[in-house]
Amino acid sequence: MTDWRHTWYRLSRSPLTVVGLGIVIAVLLVMIFAPLLSPYDPNRLSLAVRLAPPSLHHWFGTDEVGRDLLSRVIWGSRASVVAGIATVAISMSIGTLIGAFSGLSAGWVDTAIMRTMDILLAFPSFILAMTLAAALGPSLINAIIPIAIVRTPFYVRLARGQALTLRDRAYVRAAVSFGSSTWHIVRRHILPNSLAPIVVQSTLDIGLAILTVSALSFIGLGAQQPTAEWGAMVANGRAFFLDQWWYPTFPGLAILVTAVGYNLLGDGLREILDPRLRGR
Amino acid sequence: MSAEPVLAIQDFSLEFPTYRGAVQALSGVSVAVAPGEIVALVGESGSGKSVAAMAAIRLLPPKLCKVTGGSIILLGRNMLAESSRSIADIRGKLVSMVFQEPMSALNPTIRIGKQITQVLRRHETMDPAGAADRALRLLSEMQVADPKRVVRSYPFELSGGMRQRVLLAMAFACNPQLLIADEPTTALDVTVQAQVLALLRERAAARGTAVLFITHDLAVVSQLCSRIYVMYAGQIVEYGATRDVLHHSRHPYTRALLRSLPESGVPGAPLRSISGTVPSLLRPPTGCRFCSRCEMSEQRCAEPPPFIARYELPEHRAACWLAGEIAEEDPCEAVSPGSASAPAGTAPAVAESDAHPSARHLVHMQGVTVRFPVGKNWRGRPAMTVHALNGIDLDIRRGETLAVVGESGCGKSTLAQLVMALLKPSEGEVRFDGMDLGGLTAERLRRARQRLQMVFQDPQASLDPRMPAWRIIAEPLQVARRLAPSKLRRRAVELAELVGIREELIERYPHEFSGGQRQRLAIARALALEPELLVLDEPTSALDVSIQAQILNLLMELQRRLRLTYLFISHNVAVVRHIADRVTVMYLGQIVEIGPAALILEHPRHPYTRQLIGAVPRLHQPLMGAEPPLGEPRSNLRLPTGCFFRSRCARANEGCGAAQAMRTLADGREVRCHRAGDTGP
Numbered sequence: 034m035t036d037w038r039h040t041w042y043r044l045s046r047s048p049l050t051v052v053g054l055g056i057v058i059a060v061l062l063v064m065i066f067a068p069l070l071s072p073y074d075p076n077r078l079s080l081a082v083r084l085a086p087p088s089l090h091h092w093f094g095t096d097e098v099g100r101d102l103l104s105r106v107i108w109g110s111r112a113s114v115v116a117g118i119a120t121v122a123i124s125m126s127i128g129t130l131i132g133a134f135s136g137l138s139a140g141w142v143d144t145a146i147m148r149t150m151d152i153l154l155a156f157p158s159f160i161l162a163m164t165l166a167a168a169l170g171p172s173l174i175n176a177i178i179p180i181a182i183v184r185t186p187f188y189v190r191l192a193r194g195q196a197l198t199l200r201d202r203a204y205v206r207a208a209v210s211f212g213s214s215t216w217h218i219v220r221r222h223i224l225p226n227s228l229a230p231i232v233v234q235s236t237l238d239i240g241l242a243i244l245t246v247s248a249l250s251f252i253g254l255g256a257q258q259p260t261a262e263w264g265a266m267v268a269n270g271r272a273f274f275l276d277q278w279w280y281p282t283f284p285g286l287a288i289l290v291t292a293v294g295y296n297l298l299g300d301g302l303r304e305i306l307d308p309r310l311r312g313r
Numbered sequence: 314m315s316a317e318p319v320l321a322i323q324d325f326s327l328e329f330p331t332y333r334g335a336v337q338a339l340s341g342v343s344v345a346v347a348p349g350e351i352v353a354l355v356g357e358s359g360s361g362k363s364v365a366a367m368a369a370i371r372l373l374p375p376k377l378c379k380v381t382g383g384s385i386i387l388l389g390r391n392m393l394a395e396s397s398r399s400i401a402d403i404r405g406k407l408v409s410m411v412f413q414e415p416m417s418a419l420n421p422t423i424r425i426g427k428q429i430t431q432v433l434r435r436h437e438t439m440d441p442a443g444a445a446d447r448a449l450r451l452l453s454e455m456q457v458a459d460p461k462r463v464v465r466s467y468p469f470e471l472s473g474g475m476r477q478r479v480l481l482a483m484a485f486a487c488n489p490q491l492l493i494a495d496e497p498t499t500a501l502d503v504t505v506q507a508q509v510l511a512l513l514r515e516r517a518a519a520r521g522t523a524v525l526f527i528t529h530d531l532a533v534v535s536q537l538c539s540r541i542y543v544m545y546a547g548q549i550v551e552y553g554a555t556r557d558v559l560h561h562s563r564h565p566y567t568r569a570l571l572r573s574l575p576e577s578g579v580p581g582a583p584l585r586s587i588s589g590t591v592p593s594l595l596r597p598p599t600g601c602r603f604c605s606r607c608e609m610s611e612q613r614c615a616e617p618p619p620f621i622a623r624y625e626l627p628e629h630r631a632a633c634w635l636a637g638e639i640a641e642e643d644p645c646e647a648v649s650p651g652s653a654s655a656p657a658g659t660a661p662a663v664a665e666s667d668a669h670p671s672a673r674h675l676v677h678m679q680g681v682t683v684r685f686p687v688g689k690n691w692r693g694r695p696a697m698t699v700h701a702l703n704g705i706d707l708d709i710r711r712g713e714t715l716a717v718v719g720e721s722g723c724g725k726s727t728l729a730q731l732v733m734a735l736l737k738p739s740e741g742e743v744r745f746d747g748m749d750l751g752g753l754t755a756e757r758l759r760r761a762r763q764r765l766q767m768v769f770q771d772p773q774a775s776l777d778p779r780m781p782a783w784r785i786i787a788e789p790l791q792v793a794r795r796l797a798p799s800k801l802r803r804r805a806v807e808l809a810e811l812v813g814i815r816e817e818l819i820e821r822y823p824h825e826f827s828g829g830q831r832q833r834l835a836i837a838r839a840l841a842l843e844p845e846l847l848v849l850d851e852p853t854s855a856l857d858v859s860i861q862a863q864i865l866n867l868l869m870e871l872q873r874r875l876r877l878t879y880l881f882i883s884h885n886v887a888v889v890r891h892i893a894d895r896v897t898v899m900y901l902g903q904i905v906e907i908g909p910a911a912l913i914l915e916h917p918r919h920p921y922t923r924q925l926i927g928a929v930p931r932l933h934q935p936l937m938g939a940e941p942p943l944g945e946p947r948s949n950l951r952l953p954t955g956c957f958f959r960s961r962c963a964r965a966n967e968g969c970g971a972a973q974a975m976r977t978l979a980d981g982r983e984v985r986c987h988r989a990g991d992t993g994p
Contacts, residue, residue: 039332042331042332202775203769203775204775204776206769207769207838208788210733210735210765211762211763211766211789211842212792213788213792221777221788225779226777
């Protein structure tokens with residue numbers, strides 16, 4: 034309990050973190066309550082109001098087939114944010130487990146895992162995504178997988194570093210001395226104690242993943258029409274930018290604000306969870 | 314005391330704002346240091362001694378603390394009003410500081426010479442050549458052997474004692490008026506500590522530098538300091554001349570602290586510990602802060618006590634209502650060391666009649682050698698070999714406490730790992746209860762390990778911060794016996810009560826316990842599998858004196874109740890004298906002397922043991938001093954020929970060129986020295 038009070042105390046002294054947290058919560062709420070919040074069906078065409086500027090009826094204006102942009106930005110949060118979170122969830126859970134075992138096992142197992150990760154790190158996510166899209170056809174899922182694969186080594190390195198320091202802690206040595214299995218040590222000691230830096234890294238990563246998914250959608254490798262997705266909307270709106278500025282601007286702003294929100298929160302968490310600053 | 318003090322802290326109060334409220338770290342602290350005197354600031358951890366010293370030279374981060382009253386005058390300047398620029402000019406020049414950990418106080422990427430000249434050139438106009446010259450002279454003044462080589466070295470190339478000398482050289486570089494030394498010898502071996510303390514005292518006297526010496530070690534204080542301030546819970550509770558405070562203390566806290574030292578007890582008998590814990594400084598009691606733990610507290614103790622002096626000694630004052638009435642006798646006079654007529658010296662009460670060695674000996678080591686390869690050359694072969702243990706023959710008898718003492722690097726910890734079956738010997742065999750630990754199958758080894766458990770030095774590091782206490786205690790049972798959670802919990806409660814932790818506390822997490830309670834939890838965990846042998850690796854060295862007494866009492870009681878055997882690894886001779894039945898002294902991976910604790914520690918025979926014991930500061934005697942100072946310990950990368958101790962031994966003669974064997978003396982001890990039978994100094 035004191036942990037939460039302490040976190041709250043630290044949070045209250047760092048206004049930017051609160052802003053970040055506010056944005057993240059707001060976006061999540063928008064995502065969850067999209068059906069209630071959106072004034073129109075995001076996919077309903079109404080050719081009468083094509084490319085209408087922002088007005089009281091359409092706050093963000095409409096696109097070239099008369100769909101309400103506000104509704105599409107609201108529904109788009111589902112595709113973009115879910116894709117971002119899913120990417121990070123996959124790479125974090127797989128990467129952390131691999132890293133923890135790698136750090137504990139040492140020797141050639143560790144070397145083999147880390148060299149494999151080095152190879153993965155050298156892969157550009159865009160090229161991997163393009164290959165996958167070419168093989169399996171472009172879709173949001175096929176955009177998530179390559180990003181998740183390419184981000185995994187970062188978590189492996191992080192978790193391995195944690196495991197290497199925790200391995201020499203007296204409580205891990207004690208656990209070894211009464212005959213614990215590696216799995217017991219990973220589950221009971223390594224994972225709980227390396228959570229803080231991993232949470233920070235994944236919060237920062239969600240912002241990045243949202244950007245990358247949007248970028249893949251922007252070049253046509255992610256979400257496909259008519260799914261509302263921010264990157265795809267910016268891509269479609271690009272052609273209209275000079276005359277109908279609102280079309281690409283609002284989805285673009287949505288990406289920007291969300292990414293900034295996660296980054297602010299991540300930076301704030303890094304400071305809050307830093308054990309050296311504990312008790313201050 | 315008539316001269317203008319170098320440092321005058323007057324009625325100083327400081328608090329740290331936290332999310333739970335303000336921690337009142339210092340409340341009305343007054344300390345005065347006169348020119349040229351060595352003053353001690355002693356107290357247990359959290360008493361505010363370091364905070365007071367750091368505040369005096371404004372080393373505390375200004376954002377994190379708030380001065381709530383009082384003043385600090387350093388050499389006539391009001392330190393609280395100076396700009397941070399002028400403070401930076403003062404630090405290092407007029408006042409300098411030496412820290413506890415010499416490695417982290419030096420920059421690992423800069424050569425020693427450069428680090429010293431940086432200090433010189435920051436405060437004095439000096440050309441590089443002149444500064445380098447001064448650095449050399451400073452180092453030789455600090456008795457650094459071969460200063461020309463040291464100047465070109467990086468910190469990691471020097472030993473701990475050498476680094477601390479370098480720090481002293483830096484501290485004295487600009488001839489400061491005041492030196493603040495924060496536990497400067499706590500991280501060092503006793504032999505090195507004795508040298509560094511002697512150096513500090515001598516150099517301070519020669520240069521007329523005043524020293525504010527912060528420590529928890531009362532024995533060091535009695536060796537070094539002329540006056541002493543005792544702190545408790547953010548306040549000064551007693552001050553005066555060292556002799557008066559230590560031998561005629563008038564504050565119940567000081568008296569209780571002195572009584573809880575192992576030196577003050579009868580070996581083997583329970584020590585008098587201080588009950589209760591230090592009050593929280595978030596809401597400290599309004600009256601005497603020691604009141605709740607004091608045996609003598611009265612009604613008026615609820616009011617803040619004044620400093621009361623004795624008529625004939627106006628400079629010795631204690632903040633206690635009863636200070637005038639407290640009896641005169643020396644609180645730790647109960648047993649003066651050396652005159653111990655205690656049961657010590659007699660062998661432990663074990664089944665001696667059984668002649669079969671494996672029945673008497675729980676652990677039997679024969680010819681054990683451990684070597685570690687280090688580094689790799691270009692062919693991937695080990696470049697060098699660390700000779701950690703060299704031919705150890707050792708028996709641990711059932712039910713006894715065998716202590717291992719020696720300087721760092723002598724192989725104490727390697728020995729512990731061997732006994733714990735965490736390491737295999739390169740040569741020789743380790744038998745536990747008759748089984749050769751090296752020849753067991755994995756399954757039998759796993760089962761044998763359950764009978765061997767370990768208690769680590771730092772209770773903070775040995776408990777997983779993310780587990781509640783009962784899970785920590787029950788973890789071995791969960792791993793080895795796979796009990797159901799409800800059974801685990803029930804057993805955890807029993808174990809917690811065995812070590813004196815109440816049932817309602819076991820849902821808490823380690824950080825909610827005090828240091829002593831944490832060590833109790835670690836002991837409970839070690840007992841979970843009902844082991845026969847406990848390896849205790851410096852179990853009290855991270856604890857305060859009053860807590861140390863509680864833990865030692867607990868360990869001795871558990872040993873009686875559960876018929877445990879202890880292998881007790883320690884560098885604290887007083888603690889070893891108190892708890893051990895037999896002592897083995899190690900040097901460079903060899904046993905040099907082994908025998909009953911009273912014999913070895915009070916009448917050492919091996920030259921190394923003599924120097925080791927002689928270097929231990931004692932409360933009641935000046936440093937033995939008769940033994941010449943030891944040089945640096947030899948590296949264990951290349952073993953010396955003949956007697957390993959020859960190069961540091963003051964009494965070496967031509968017979969020492971031959972390898973030494975253990976000899977049994979008439980009093981029953983064994984010594985690895987061909988001259989041990991000689992009489993003489």
